[in-house]
Amino acid sequence: MDKPTTTAAIVAVVTGAVSAGAFKFYEFILKQKREVQQEEKAEQTLYRDDLIKRVENLETERDEHLQQIMDLMTEMAALKVEVGYMKRDNEVLKLKIDSMR
Amino acid sequence: MKSFLKSYKDILVYHDYGPLLLFWNIADLANNRVLWMSYGEALDGGNEWAYFQYCLYFVVALGMLFSLPNIRSCSRFVGVYLMLYIFSTTKFVANVMADPEFAFGDVGRSLVVTAVYFTLWVWIYVKMRVEIMHKDLRG
Numbered sequence: 001m002d003k004p005t006t007t008a009a010i011v012a013v014v015t016g017a018v019s020a021g022a023f024k025f026y027e028f029i030l031k032q033k034r035e036v037q038q039e040e041k042a043e044q045t046l047y048r049d050d051l052i053k054r055v056e057n058l059e060t061e062r063d064e065h066l067q068q069i070m071d072l073m074t075e076m077a078a079l080k081v082e083v084g085y086m087k088r089d090n091e092v093l094k095l096k097i098d099s100m101r
Numbered sequence: 102m103k104s105f106l107k108s109y110k111d112i113l114v115y116h117d118y119g120p121l122l123l124f125w126n127i128a129d130l131a132n133n134r135v136l137w138m139s140y141g142e143a144l145d146g147g148n149e150w151a152y153f154q155y156c157l158y159f160v161v162a163l164g165m166l167f168s169l170p171n172i173r174s175c176s177r178f179v180g181v182y183l184m185l186y187i188f189s190t191t192k193f194v195a196n197v198m199a200d201p202e203f204a205f206g207d208v209g210r211s212l213v214v215t216a217v218y219f220t221l222w223v224w225i226y227v228k229m230r231v232e233i234m235h236k237d238l239r240g
Contacts, residue, residue: 004195005150012188016180027234034238 118225119169122179125221126166135159154189161185172236176229183222190215 130136134143134155143152161182168174190212197208 004192004199007195008188008190008192011191012184015187016184023230023234026231027237030234030238 113224118228122165122175122225123169126162126169130159130162130166133159133162154185157185158182172229173233176226176233179222179226179229183219183226186215186219186222190219 134152136159138152140149140152143149161178165175165178165182168178194212
């Protein structure tokens with residue numbers, strides 16, 4: 001091989017090797033960027049999942065409390081009726097005592 | 102003016118290389134000296150090495166044309182084409198530097214045209230490689 005051919009071959013091989021290295025480096029940077037993005041996304045997903053869980057718990061608690069309130073209201077209504085009857089009985093007994101005097 | 106220049110930058114960054122590569126490849130094949138010159142003629146002119154070089158260009162260009170739907174294989178052919186391009190240009194420059202009588206016509210004009218073509222091939226190659234990288238990263 002003459003000198004220009006050798007020079008050209010060396011230049012071509014070196015350029016090829018350097019550009020291959022540059023592409024590998026760029027690929028490495030792209031991979032790093034992608035990993036950081038995925039980590040951020042995973043963190044966001046974790047936070048969102050935690051929020052969903054908390055909302056579910058709060059809704060369950062709310063339903064339980066609503067049921068308790070309903071039960072209490074029913075009991076209170078029953079007690080009101082009972083108190084009403086007792087008041088009436090009391091009045092009747094008072095009248096009976098007065099008539100016995 | 103800024104937006105005008107930006108539109109050129111956008112063309113280079115976002116537009117696809119596929120149709121350009123197809124037409125350029127066909128033009129390159131049709132323009133190859135192997136099709137228009139016999140080995141005997143090259144031998145008579147003392148250009149047998151140049152003829153082999155054109156043969157290599159022809160094979161690589163054919164490979165490029167047939168592997169166009171497969172970006173991975175096509176990028177390899179484009180890479181080899183670029184290496185050939187660098188090799189022949191460097192050889193030309195080295196020959197001109199060693200012997201100024203070597204070149205016929207205007208060397209500067211030839212080099213400017215070569216530089217523009219080289220930029221075109223580099224742009225196509227870079228676009229292909231970046232696309233492959235993004236495909237690999239997406240999995």
